[in-house]
Amino acid sequence: MAFHTLFPTFVYQEKLGKPALSKSLIQDILSDAKGLLQIDEQGLEWSRDHYQNGYTSYGSMDKLHEGFPAFQELATHLQPHVKRFAKKQNWDLGSGGLELVTMWINIMPPSTVHSLHLHPLSVVSGTFYVNTPSGTSPIKFEDPRLDRYMAQPPRHPSTPKREQPFYTVEPKAGEVVLFDSWIRHEVPQTPAARSKPKKDLVDLKTARISVSFNYDWR
């Protein structure tokens, strides 16, 4: 008898590099984040409409790796991780390669959520975590077959984590998480914020801060 496990989906989680490297890079990114909150009027306006109580440069400055040295450095350190991810996938990239095309920052106070979405034009997406306060929200992935389950019964609560319809990864500051751009994911509200929803001010010490990015095959 055999049970064949088919079509695996890989989510990669690893420390970016040595702790000292992450620490100094995180300080530099935080310093740039302070600056962005001062100058990125378009992003602040976009966030008011699309990113409740938080700030993201997704709608205004999504090529931070091209203009800010700290993000450029982050891009350099991401390369071996993306290479490892591509190897695990057995991708034949031919004469091309995976190229970093967009990189933006996300500052999420406890009440900010990022609803279910995917990154439709890319191949590899991911996030580097800058600040993950205690009790911070995980990143939650959805089983891509969910819309085909039709009459399938629900699973027992004791089902192994990786066989459930949603899978959460709890990242720590200094870590990088990579995933296929087609997999839907979200950042739910921090549990503590659910009981007393309120308008939070962007505070870099207590916010969940991350840098997200997309790689295309070119």
Ligand SMILES: [Fe+2]
């Ligand atoms: Fe995303």
